[in-house]
Amino acid sequence: MLERCLGQQRVRRIQRAVRHAKVTFLCLFMTVVVMRGMLGAGKFGTPAQDLDDLTTHFYASRKHAEPHRVLVEAQPENENENQSNDPKNYATFDFNKILKDEGGEDEKPDPNKPYTLGPKISDWDEQRGEWLKRNPNFPNFIRENKPRVLLVTGSSPKPCENPVGDHYLLKSIKNKIDYCRLHGIEIFYNMALLDAEMAGFWAKLPLIRKLLLSHPEVEFLWWMDSDAMFTDMAFELPWERYKDVNLVMHGWNEMVYDQKNWIGLNTGSFLLRNNQWALDLLDAWAPMGPKGKIRDEAGKILTRELKGRPVFEADDQSAMVYLLATQRDTWGNKVYLESGYYLHGYWGILVDKYEEMIENYHPGFGDHRWPLVTHFVGCKPCGKFGDYPVEKCLKQMDRAFNFGDNQVLQIYGFTHKSLASRRVKRVRNETGNPLEAKDDLGLMHPAFKAVKVSTSS
Amino acid sequence: MLERCLGQQRVRRIQRAVRHAKVTFLCLFMTVVVMRGMLGAGKFGTPAQDLDDLTTHFYASRKHAEPHRVLVEAQPENENENQSNDPKNYATFDFNKILKDEGGEDEKPDPNKPYTLGPKISDWDEQRGEWLKRNPNFPNFIRENKPRVLLVTGSSPKPCENPVGDHYLLKSIKNKIDYCRLHGIEIFYNMALLDAEMAGFWAKLPLIRKLLLSHPEVEFLWWMDSDAMFTDMAFELPWERYKDVNLVMHGWNEMVYDQKNWIGLNTGSFLLRNNQWALDLLDAWAPMGPKGKIRDEAGKILTRELKGRPVFEADDQSAMVYLLATQRDTWGNKVYLESGYYLHGYWGILVDKYEEMIENYHPGFGDHRWPLVTHFVGCKPCGKFGDYPVEKCLKQMDRAFNFGDNQVLQIYGFTHKSLASRRVKRVRNETGNPLEAKDDLGLMHPAFKAVKVSTSS
Numbered sequence: 001m002l003e004r005c006l007g008q009q010r011v012r013r014i015q016r017a018v019r020h021a022k023v024t025f026l027c028l029f030m031t032v033v034v035m036r037g038m039l040g041a042g043k044f045g046t047p048a049q050d051l052d053d054l055t056t057h058f059y060a061s062r063k064h065a066e067p068h069r070v071l072v073e074a075q076p077e078n079e080n081e082n083q084s085n086d087p088k089n090y091a092t093f094d095f096n097k098i099l100k101d102e103g104g105e106d107e108k109p110d111p112n113k114p115y116t117l118g119p120k121i122s123d124w125d126e127q128r129g130e131w132l133k134r135n136p137n138f139p140n141f142i143r144e145n146k147p148r149v150l151l152v153t154g155s156s157p158k159p160c161e162n163p164v165g166d167h168y169l170l171k172s173i174k175n176k177i178d179y180c181r182l183h184g185i186e187i188f189y190n191m192a193l194l195d196a197e198m199a200g201f202w203a204k205l206p207l208i209r210k211l212l213l214s215h216p217e218v219e220f221l222w223w224m225d226s227d228a229m230f231t232d233m234a235f236e237l238p239w240e241r242y243k244d245v246n247l248v249m250h251g252w253n254e255m256v257y258d259q260k261n262w263i264g265l266n267t268g269s270f271l272l273r274n275n276q277w278a279l280d281l282l283d284a285w286a287p288m289g290p291k292g293k294i295r296d297e298a299g300k301i302l303t304r305e306l307k308g309r310p311v312f313e314a315d316d317q318s319a320m321v322y323l324l325a326t327q328r329d330t331w332g333n334k335v336y337l338e339s340g341y342y343l344h345g346y347w348g349i350l351v352d353k354y355e356e357m358i359e360n361y362h363p364g365f366g367d368h369r370w371p372l373v374t375h376f377v378g379c380k381p382c383g384k385f386g387d388y389p390v391e392k393c394l395k396q397m398d399r400a401f402n403f404g405d406n407q408v409l410q411i412y413g414f415t416h417k418s419l420a421s422r423r424v425k426r427v428r429n430e431t432g433n434p435l436e437a438k439d440d441l442g443l444m445h446p447a448f449k450a451v452k453v454s455t456s457s
Numbered sequence: 458m459l460e461r462c463l464g465q466q467r468v469r470r471i472q473r474a475v476r477h478a479k480v481t482f483l484c485l486f487m488t489v490v491v492m493r494g495m496l497g498a499g500k501f502g503t504p505a506q507d508l509d510d511l512t513t514h515f516y517a518s519r520k521h522a523e524p525h526r527v528l529v530e531a532q533p534e535n536e537n538e539n540q541s542n543d544p545k546n547y548a549t550f551d552f553n554k555i556l557k558d559e560g561g562e563d564e565k566p567d568p569n570k571p572y573t574l575g576p577k578i579s580d581w582d583e584q585r586g587e588w589l590k591r592n593p594n595f596p597n598f599i600r601e602n603k604p605r606v607l608l609v610t611g612s613s614p615k616p617c618e619n620p621v622g623d624h625y626l627l628k629s630i631k632n633k634i635d636y637c638r639l640h641g642i643e644i645f646y647n648m649a650l651l652d653a654e655m656a657g658f659w660a661k662l663p664l665i666r667k668l669l670l671s672h673p674e675v676e677f678l679w680w681m682d683s684d685a686m687f688t689d690m691a692f693e694l695p696w697e698r699y700k701d702v703n704l705v706m707h708g709w710n711e712m713v714y715d716q717k718n719w720i721g722l723n724t725g726s727f728l729l730r731n732n733q734w735a736l737d738l739l740d741a742w743a744p745m746g747p748k749g750k751i752r753d754e755a756g757k758i759l760t761r762e763l764k765g766r767p768v769f770e771a772d773d774q775s776a777m778v779y780l781l782a783t784q785r786d787t788w789g790n791k792v793y794l795e796s797g798y799y800l801h802g803y804w805g806i807l808v809d810k811y812e813e814m815i816e817n818y819h820p821g822f823g824d825h826r827w828p829l830v831t832h833f834v835g836c837k838p839c840g841k842f843g844d845y846p847v848e849k850c851l852k853q854m855d856r857a858f859n860f861g862d863n864q865v866l867q868i869y870g871f872t873h874k875s876l877a878s879r880r881v882k883r884v885r886n887e888t889g890n891p892l893e894a895k896d897d898l899g900l901m902h903p904a905f906k907a908v909k910v911s912t913s914s
Binding site: 012025070089090091118119120121124126127128131135136137138139155157158159160161162163164165166167169170171173174177178181186187188189193194209210213214215216217225250359381383384385387389390391405407411412418422424425426430431432433434437441445449451452453 | 545546547548550575576577578584585588593594595596612614615616617618619620621622623624626627628630631634635638642643645646648649650651667668670671672673676722771788838839840842843844845846847848862866868870871872879880881883887888889890891892894901907908909910
């Protein structure tokens with residue numbers, strides 16, 4: 001099954017990694033460095049600078065030098081206007097200027113200091129509790145059993161390398177705006193790199209910490225990747241189920257704790273409660289993240305330790321599997337690996353079934369019958385190379401978007417002409433009594449966003 | 458001043474339009490058709506099909522046939538991987554497939570029926586009032602003096618013709634998400650064309666009507682163009698000032714009612730209260746909108762009747778000026794032309810002053826000192842041609858975005874390295890007591906989004 005999931009190319013890379021026996025020694029060495037970070041500096045005392053300057057072979061698509069992008073619009077034959085040198089003509093504008101990296105250097109981290117997300121805080125529950133008491137007009141529960149949730153997502157401040165990458169980011173945020181509006185959830189869209197050492201997939205950690213500490217009124221922070229889309233607009237998360245846990249991710253206990261499978265859970269869509277435990281988890285999670293040697297070497301450990309993991313630098317998801325699998329006693333009782341619905345749903349097994357779902361089911365299930373989230377892992381439409389054919393990714397992203405969008409449009413009496421079509425058609429006539437319109441999905445005035453009504457007369 | 462605003466080219470076009478004397482006859486004829494729509498079918502009886510098939514000269518950039526977009530990435534010299542025929546390589550993907558129009562035809566409107574936004578509703582105040590009474594958990598006022606507001610914006614479901622167009626749409630919606638989150642406002646991002654006859658700038662009318670009728674809980678609908686950005690995150694609209702009006706637009710009474718100046722008001726950012734008056738206004742506003750002969754001919758009337766208007770098809774803004782100027786008694790007492798702050802701020806007179814504003818003022822003024830909205834009229838980054846040089850538009854849009862974004866980032870202790878830079882730098886150190894951080898602008902927990910605290914013990 002893994003071959004089918006990952007492809008022949010990756011299986012060969014895995015085999016190659018196993019054969020590099022000498023890396024084992026370096027991995028053991030790095031384990032010491034990493035464990036020092038997890039358990040606290042001072043217990044081991046080996047600074048990162050002891051590491052040799054090693055070259056590593058990374059998972060190919062992540063490390064190609066990025067060519068400068070020069071886009072030249074082909075002139076159609078019937079174009080009769082002289083467009084050359086027209087400064088108002090976007091077709092002849094040199095977009096290289098937009099895409100090139102800015103000059104200037106990031107602050108250089110001190111190699112003698114172990115990485116830290118920020119000053120250690122040990123009394124966050126008390127600080128937050130006090131604040132909430134003093135600020136009853138910013139309650140952390142909007143209604144009984146309905147926590148205040150902040151959905152956090154984002155993308156690079158640079159234009160995508162590909163012409164349509166930004167268009168899909170735009171559709172993706174519209175999709176999230178729709179779900180969150182229906183469910184009374186606020187959104188934070190990040191386009192700032194807060195910590196240069198934690199670039200790429202690790203950038204979410206400093207961001208999450210900053211938002212938790214700045215917004216004590218937020219009970220749950222919901223991280224969601226930019227390539228994940230909501231496909232069940234009617235599904236409300238089962239908040240009651242999570243009342244005693246602090247971290248919810250889609251995944252399976254056996255795959256994480258027993259197999260240490262690198263895809264045993266997914267960090268593309270998860271909930272994190274705003275409390276001391278979360279700060280401690282972030283601190284424990286972060287050490288494999290700092291880019292460069294630490295991240296590279298940590299990647300090798302993860303490839304060795306986790307089942308099925310290809311060779312590439314450490315990523316946050318693998319690090320989370322490793323953290324939970326090796327420190328279950330510390331974290332496990334507050335982590336819920338949810339497989340009852342698709343808090344994250346791998347697109348590969350979902351997108352061909354949309355028509356079947358429409359035929360047999362309806363929104364509100366959130367699971368295989370009608371997935372809450374369809375997540376386009378590996379498609380990378382903003383980059384240069386994806387792990388899947390471009391045409392397939394874009395076509396399926398359009399279908400997933402329309403599948404979700406139809407549930408919003410039906411509120412207003414419209415639907416897409418097909419799952420492949422941008423165009424919409426009317427499915428319900430206008431009337432003189434719009435408030436009597438059938439609201440099949442209950443999404444026009446959803447119960448999950450109603451405010452509490454004061455019962456005092 | 459108009460020349461400086463509009464450019465030499467447009468002044469020449471205005472002069473040319475005046476010289477076409479024979480058009481006057483057609484304009485008079487069209488006035489009859491249009492007035493029939495405004496006053497009600499039946500009073501005149503001349504159907505649109507009486508019009509000859511006329512060709513008109515439109516404002517040039519709106520009517521060029523659009524060339525197919527073929528984007529070919531130039532191969533850098535040091536590229537050593539064979540990218541040709543790699544289906545996973547976005548660089549070699551044929552994006553024409555994405556951009557081409559879909560086949561199929563829109564429903565043909567019946568030429569014998571005058572255009573209408575929907576069945577006439579005359580008791581919306583009663584219907585809405587009843588609904589609000591029955592649904593106290595969806596109040597139209599969030600707090601005393603704080604109406605429930607829905608900000609409505611949107612863009613085409615097609616990727617932009619220009620590689621960076623979608624990137625600027627993405628930044629623009631992030632900017633709106635930030636302002637609305639801080640001010641307790643919900644967002645509706647539209648990407649559906651609900652009525653093929655009302656395409657382009659007129660598409661907002663059917664959308665607005667649909668949203669008002671579907672959301673009785675919304676007190677004010679705030680339409681905002683996709684090329685308008687918030688540049689004062691701290692400015693809360695003066696809702697009390699508008700308690701007796703139904704439509705608020707940036708503009709000047711003299712320029713609209715006395716001069717009939719086509720830019721005497723701006724429909725790129727306006728408030729519309731959810732009531733019967735609004736439905737009636739939309740019905741009165743719509744008749745110049747249906748594309749084709751009606752819109753073309755209406756454009757000629759508007760060019761003739763309004764001061765400074767170039768020759769092009771009827772647009773919603775000119776039509777609004779014309780409507781108010783010719784029917785002041787009907788609408789004027791419920792329209793507030795706001796010039797006390799920049800509900801819409803023309804970018805041309807603002808963007809060079811940002812540094813001066815930072816030096817001398819602070820967020821919260823909303824006016825020339827710190828504009829609420831900077832609106833990039835004429836830039837059209839999603840299209841092929843703008844009215845201004847591309848480089849200038851994109852550079853200034855980046856500056857405006859960063860100017861606004863800095864006000865959000867400062868909540869978290871960061872700022873852009875400069876107004877031109879995507880990169881951010883830390884301006885406040887992390888501490889162990891994040892809730893004691895200085896919140897200069899009061900944006901961390903803004904008063905305008907606090908909920909009402911029940912005073913019952």
